[in-house]
Amino acid sequence: MASQDIESATTALQVQPDNKARRYDRQLRLWAATGQSALESSRVLVLSGSATSTSILKNLVLPGIGHFTILDHATTSHADAGNNFFLEGFESVGKPRASEAVRLLRELNDSVDGHADTRHLRSVIESDPDWLASFTVVIAHNLDSQILVKLSSLLWEHPSHPTLIVVRSAGFLAEFFIQVHEHTIIESHSETLPSLRIDKPFPALKEHALSLDLASMDPTEHSHIPYVVILVRVLEDWKKSHGGNPPKTYSERQEFKKSVLALKVKPDEENFDEAEAQAYRCWTETTVPPGIASLFDDPAISPEALRESPSSFFHLLAALKKFTEQSETHTLPLTSTLPDMKADTANYIHLQKLYKTRAEEEKHAFKSHLRAPVDDATINLFVKNAHALHVIRGARWDTLDHTSLANALTENPKAACLHLSLSALSAVREQSPGSPISAEALRKQVRTVVGDEVELPECLDDFVGEIVRAPSAELQTTAAFLGGMVAQETIKIITKQYVPVRGYCTIDLIETWTAVIGS
Amino acid sequence: MASVSVNVDGLANSEDWEGRYFHVDQILDRPGPRTDPSFLAGDKVKDFLRNKCKILVIGAGGLGCEILANLALTGFKDIHVIDMDTIDISNLNRQFLFRPADVGKPKAIVAAEYVMKRVRGVKVTPYFGKIQDKDVDYYMQFNLVICGLDSVEARRWINATLVNLVDTENPESLKPLIDGGTEGFKGQARVVLPTITSCYECSLDMLNKPTAFPICTIANTPRLPEHCIEWASVLEWPRIHGEKKLDTDDPEHITWLYAAAAARAKEFNIEGVTYSLTHGVVKSIIPAIASTNAIIAASCCNEAFKIATSSAAYLNNYFMLIGTEGIYSYTFEHEKRKDCPVCGGELLEISISHETTVEQLIEMLTERQTIQIKKPSLTTSTKHIYLQGPPQLEQATRPNLEKKVSELVEEGDPVNVTASTLPFTLELVIKYT
Numbered sequence: 044m045a046s047q048d049i050e051s052a053t054t055a056l057q058v059q060p061d062n063k064a065r066r067y068d069r070q071l072r073l074w075a076a077t078g079q080s081a082l083e084s085s086r087v088l089v090l091s092g093s094a095t096s097t098s099i100l101k102n103l104v105l106p107g108i109g110h111f112t113i114l115d116h117a118t119t120s121h122a123d124a125g126n127n128f129f130l131e132g133f134e135s136v137g138k139p140r141a142s143e144a145v146r147l148l149r150e151l152n153d154s155v156d157g158h159a160d161t162r163h164l165r166s167v168i169e170s171d172p173d174w175l176a177s178f179t180v181v182i183a184h185n186l187d188s189q190i191l192v193k194l195s196s197l198l199w200e201h202p203s204h205p206t207l208i209v210v211r212s213a214g215f216l217a218e219f220f221i222q223v224h225e226h227t228i229i230e231s232h233s234e235t236l237p238s239l240r241i242d243k244p245f246p247a248l249k250e251h252a253l254s255l256d257l258a259s260m261d262p263t264e265h266s267h268i269p270y271v272v273i274l275v276r277v278l279e280d281w282k283k284s285h286g287g288n289p290p291k292t293y294s295e296r297q298e299f300k301k302s303v304l305a306l307k308v309k310p311d312e313e314n315f316d317e318a319e320a321q322a323y324r325c326w327t328e329t330t331v332p333p334g335i336a337s338l339f340d341d342p343a344i345s346p347e348a349l350r351e352s353p354s355s356f357f358h359l360l361a362a363l364k365k366f367t368e369q370s371e372t373h374t375l376p377l378t379s380t381l382p383d384m385k386a387d388t389a390n391y392i393h394l395q396k397l398y399k400t401r402a403e404e405e406k407h408a409f410k411s412h413l414r415a416p417v418d419d420a421t422i423n424l425f426v427k428n429a430h431a432l433h434v435i436r437g438a439r440w441d442t443l444d445h446t447s448l449a450n451a452l453t454e455n456p457k458a459a460c461l462h463l464s465l466s467a468l469s470a471v472r473e474q475s476p477g478s479p480i481s482a483e484a485l486r487k488q489v490r491t492v493v494g495d496e497v498e499l500p501e502c503l504d505d506f507v508g509e510i511v512r513a514p515s516a517e518l519q520t521t522a523a524f525l526g527g528m529v530a531q532e533t534i535k536i537i538t539k540q541y542v543p544v545r546g547y548c549t550i551d552l553i554e555t556w557t558a559v560i561g562s
Numbered sequence: 563m564a565s566v567s568v569n570v571d572g573l574a575n576s577e578d579w580e581g582r583y584f585h586v587d588q589i590l591d592r593p594g595p596r597t598d599p600s601f602l603a604g605d606k607v608k609d610f611l612r613n614k615c616k617i618l619v620i621g622a623g624g625l626g627c628e629i630l631a632n633l634a635l636t637g638f639k640d641i642h643v644i645d646m647d648t649i650d651i652s653n654l655n656r657q658f659l660f661r662p663a664d665v666g667k668p669k670a671i672v673a674a675e676y677v678m679k680r681v682r683g684v685k686v687t688p689y690f691g692k693i694q695d696k697d698v699d700y701y702m703q704f705n706l707v708i709c710g711l712d713s714v715e716a717r718r719w720i721n722a723t724l725v726n727l728v729d730t731e732n733p734e735s736l737k738p739l740i741d742g743g744t745e746g747f748k749g750q751a752r753v754v755l756p757t758i759t760s761c762y763e764c765s766l767d768m769l770n771k772p773t774a775f776p777i778c779t780i781a782n783t784p785r786l787p788e789h790c791i792e793w794a795s796v797l798e799w800p801r802i803h804g805e806k807k808l809d810t811d812d813p814e815h816i817t818w819l820y821a822a823a824a825a826r827a828k829e830f831n832i833e834g835v836t837y838s839l840t841h842g843v844v845k846s847i848i849p850a851i852a853s854t855n856a857i858i859a860a861s862c863c864n865e866a867f868k869i870a871t872s873s874a875a876y877l878n879n880y881f882m883l884i885g886t887e888g889i890y891s892y893t894f895e896h897e898k899r900k901d902c903p904v905c906g907g908e909l910l911e912i913s914i915s916h917e918t919t920v921e922q923l924i925e926m927l928t929e930r931q932t933i934q935i936k937k938p939s940l941t942t943s944t945k946h947i948y949l950q951g952p953p954q955l956e957q958a959t960r961p962n963l964e965k966k967v968s969e970l971v972e973e974g975d976p977v978n979v980t981a982s983t984l985p986f987t988l989e990l991v992i993k994y995t
């Protein structure tokens with residue numbers, strides 16, 4: 044291609060990204076324009092203008108959520124001014140904490156709308172519950188138990204109400220919990236790749252593989268056959284002499300691999316080495332992955348439920364179930380994405396075309412089962428990600444029952460004790476507001492929660508002791524750590540991409556670990 | 563109210579108003595159940611943290627901005643920061659100390675000014691330049707070093723420098739190195755006690771190997787859009803533009819590459835070349851978001867705080883986080899490698915056959931995950947085996963490339979490997995099999 048052609052093509056293309064695309068480039072590579080537009084239409088409410096709250100918000104304002112509100116009636120104290128980057132030090136003392144924080148947070152991103160509300164949460168819950176329900180996500184940091192119970196019940200009342208994230212911290216210790224009703228994920232960005240169905244080749248692929256005359260082929264051409272084609276061919280030949288079965292035993296599998304390598308006409312044919320390395324695909328049966336099969340039992344796809352359901356996800360899921368039942372291979376629709384492999388351009392592109400054509404056909408078959416109007420872009424995404432869909436049905440905050448607690452205490456005693464200690468702190472505060480926190484009171488509270496029969500691990504004293512040391516300390520580093528974690532999960536909830544954490548995520552910043560319990 | 567800020571009950575610094583350190587002092591005034599007995603609760607530790615401790619932050623980018631703000635609020639008051647970059651618009655989605663009006667200005671300087679303006683009484687000394695500009699005396703002045711870099715090369719350099727700084731006679735020469743790194747929803751933070759615990763070089767094999775496309779694929783048999791983009795940048799750009807250097811930050815250049823790659827893709831029926839992909843491939847862009855940086859930077863600063871104050875045990879020694887599917891993290895002790903070329907005592911052994919040529923050995927070295935070098939030069943104590951430069955020496959040693967290593971080096975004879983990207987000389991012992 045001549046250089047002037049490129050120059051003219053360059054001028055013809057109006058391709059350079061605009062300022063917004065350039066600003067968000069590094070995150071668009073993670074959640075694309077769909078994720079970004081979900082963020083931009085989201086509204087986040089944060090209860091209190093603590094250092095943790097502003098740290099969370101910073102990580103949401105920067106990537107560009109639509110709107111945030113800080114609800115906080117407090118005025119900035121000397122202590123606040125010392126640990127919060129979104130207050131102007133001593134100059135903010137005595138001013139409303141919410142307004143100061145909102146002003147400084149808004150400086151981070153012109154396109155984000157922010158609002159300070161200085162009402163008391165207690166009165167808002169009573170007088171303006173609809174306003175609370177109008178947000179996408181509500182985040183509560185170190186809220187008193189009593190009011191938290193009210194808030195969580197209110198937001199749990201209806202499936203359309205916002206997700207609530209409950210965050211607690213003291214000193215080096217922290218935890219959070221996401222109260223989400225129902226959360227469906229198409230783009231989980233799973234690292235597991237969909238099956239290429241080498242064990243159940245579609246007709247055009249099988250035909251192509253069988254049509255190759257390996258023996259008399261030009262040697263260069265021979266070294267460019269993609270491994271997928273080699274394996275389909277060798278497997279078909281194998282099945283003919285083994286009663287239609289793939290290699291089953293260890294020795295059969297070794298024999299199969301040898302027969303792949305035996306086809307080499309030159310020792311340096313890397314495509315055959317690749318075929319040998321990928322040979323396991325021949326005896327790994329392609330089925331509906333267990334995670335997806337279990338979704339097929341979901342009550343939300345019963346005909347009755349679907350009749351009422353406005354959710355395109357469940358209509359798509361129902362169609363997927365039908366598709367797999369009726370497909371000859373009882374598999375998910377074929378992937379149209381071929382990974383890279385040793386081959387020349389012609390062989391690779393030809394194989395890619397076979398996959399694309401077939402994938403398109405199966406997508407059509409899938410669409411024929413769809414009983415509700417869904418846009419093509421969503422259908423494409425759904426089919427592409429059919430092997431990695433998720434449905435999360437969350438729990439209400441504070442429902443770690445005795446069984447879950449007992450399990451957590453055996454499986455992860457440290458995380459369980461951390462959780463129990465932070466919960467106890469909150470309860471003890473409630474029982475005797477203003478009085479000093481004692482280890483005895485915390486231990487007594489933990490005992491009340493777990494019951495008399497349960498044996499408590501020794502490490503409980505480590506966490507209780509750490510809380511007694513710093514019951515009201517909001518360390519900058521703990522706040523920043525939580526700020527990252529909670530914002531990350533909020534982004535997952537809003538974009539419906541990637542998979543949010545389930546259960547309590549506990550954090551110990553002494554030994555520096557995180558652990559999830561009660562999931 | 564102003565009187566409160568001045569009468570700071572005995573504290574020397576007038577910036578410190580009463581209650582400023584209400585939160586962190588709860589930790590510093592008394593030990594916790596797991597705190598080491600060496601912890602000097604109260605004024606002593608506060609005095610060290612706020613008046614004596616000197617900390618160096620390397621990098622004022624995604625992690626660096628977070629690190630500087632955290633350190634300042636935690637009570638570190640003498641902070642130095644080095645960064646050689648200037649601010650780009652694509653930094654603004656996470657590097658929160660910068661505004662659109664700052665684009666083009668040096669990161670270290672803008673970040674330092676911002677932190678000093680927001681957190682009064684903190685001194686942040688910026689240096690706009692390379693870490694390699696500074697000598698041993700410069701690094702000796704710090705108590706701690708935190709690294710928030712995206713460059714493997716720079717990390718290897720600072721790691722090797724701090725390991726070499728250690729003088730067993732002088733305990734002050736041991737500078738704990740805290741290193742953080744992120745990629746998308748993933749990240750890691752670690753603590754390195756040079757010569758004592760596993761160093762950055764010890765764990766080089768944990769890095770993802772950068773994807774390299776064979777030149778013959780790019781030139782003759784492209785299959786992926788990436789192959790077409792590599793063709794445009796590696797082969798077509800120099801062919802058309804000669805000596806003119808490709809600037810991956812220049813949108814005009816990227817647009818030219820995009821057009822060239824798109825045309826080639828069309829010719830080969832390959833789909834998927836876009837401007838964004840072109841930019842990503844030629845610049846090796848790593849996705850980056852504020853939240854992951856916040857987590858990792860917080861973890862780094864938390865370790866710095868615990869090490870500086872002894873108020874709690876610190877990370878031993880590696881924290882890894884994967885946030886794509888739920889929250890998965892793994893804290894473990896990465897072990898020191900005995901044959902680590904930087905901190906290990908033993909020589910690195912490499913087994914080759916008698917037939918292996920010098921060129922093949924060089925290829926082995928460049929592909930090896932634990933070494934990761936480009937264009938190495940090889941010498942022994944008595945002769946040059948192959949030198950990448952200067953040109954006369956390269957020419958003189960070039961005939962050796964085809965010779966067998968066994969003709970030039972006796973078994974057990976140490977071979978010195980150097981490369982411009984390697985901040986130390988790697989000593990190898992060859993074994994013939």
Ligand SMILES: [Zn+2]
Binds near residue numbers: 906
């Ligand atoms: Zn080492």
